[in-house]
Amino acid sequence: MDAAKGKTFAKLSREIIVAARSGVPDPNGNFRLRTAIEKAKAAGIPNDNIDRAIAKGSGQFDSGSDNLEEIRYEGYGPGGVAILIEALTDNRNRTAADLRSAFTKNGGNLGETGCVSWMFEQKGVVTVAGEVSEDRLLEASLAGGAETYEWIEDDEEPGVEVVTEVTNLEHLNQTLQDQGFSVCDAELRWIPGNSVEITDPDVARSLLKLMDALDELDDVQNVTANFEMADDLVSLTMA
Template sequence: MAGHSKWANIKRQKARVDAQKGKVFARLSRAIIIAARHGGGDPAGNFQLRSAIEKAKAAGIPNENIERAIAKGTGTLDSDAPLEEVRYEGYGAGGVAFLIEALTDNRNRTAADLRAAFNKQGGNLGETGCVGWMFDLWGVVTVAAPHDEEAFLEALLAAEVETYDIVADVAEVRCPVAALEAVSNTLNHYGYHVLETERRWLSLNTVEVSDEETARRVLRLLDALETLDDIQSVATNAVISDALMEMVDV
């Protein structure tokens, strides 16, 4: 049931890079737009929107920016360039699969930017469906790592979920996306501090990256993709050991 998620480690290390590159505001604003588009503009009745707003406020995004993002999502803000959700797929070095979600007002520009990023790191942007079958969309609730794992299991059973990973000082609980709010509320009820809730594409199979050059190319591609303005999320099936991560100079 419990395990060590190497991809979660990569994700956490890249989060630091995101902050350094000043992309946090744009990424969180796009998350609000998407949540409002799918579930409406009322946070009280839209858990995804409520979560996105909480993250935005924690990052210091002004209220007027949050309101503008909600208006964009619900279509109440006039715009000459409507935003479109697009999913892209491709392969990086070593046959590693990448699944990318974008929110863009220009598909051609976004595709060209992605193609350039893939080509530079020895990969290629593929056709729709080339790697999508390797991933499933899940909800992930992150809480502080429990001191008593048996008690934590009782809380998980009450939340009707059984899959989790303990990564460093946090536990990541996996559930269906539709159950995110219920699982989050149950864990809160049992006294666990919920740090984050999110939708995440998780790979059904993984590719073990064992050499330094391939790891470097994969991580550089990940960096390049996440710094593009239109990109909302990036998932990969790469597994890179902690020891190799320490060796790689990105």
């Protein structure tokens, strides 16, 4: 658990560094930085660590963070599943080698830029927690310029994901908050245009192992894939 917590801290800290570097180091004037800080606080990262990451990103002291760059990698997993990986790295060769190894060991292959990204579209997604009145949600979504919304099917943690254009994410997020909704996340997300249904247990097992292997790499920030899998198959492969 400590190792997993440390990895989460590192990923969120790198996101803060890059967000602070890409705009003003003040969260009030930098939406990306503000959302990164909110995620970090929700994960329990101490304020001192957050302040240090902002200072690194804004260049207040030499930390090597200037070498961090955002890179998107693409590949195929078992069953022909398309996979997008977003990474923050200071060494492209190391990151590519680590990714290639993870793909190869788990029945996939790292592809060239553009090989699967055409299957995805980047959108802004605001997540609202709790039971929500659809009439209120529809009214607020229209006011905020949302395109669509989708209910989260979870009895323990119900909610809804509201989708909009990338450039409208901040406006939608603020509109939903102003209208009293409990916003728990606002992020950019790659959404697949079509999905591959996985039904074979062996393919499912290899695919989930690959997803875990990619997610565990230090340089990887996010992994997105275009597959669907029944819950009982997920349980079976994890047994």
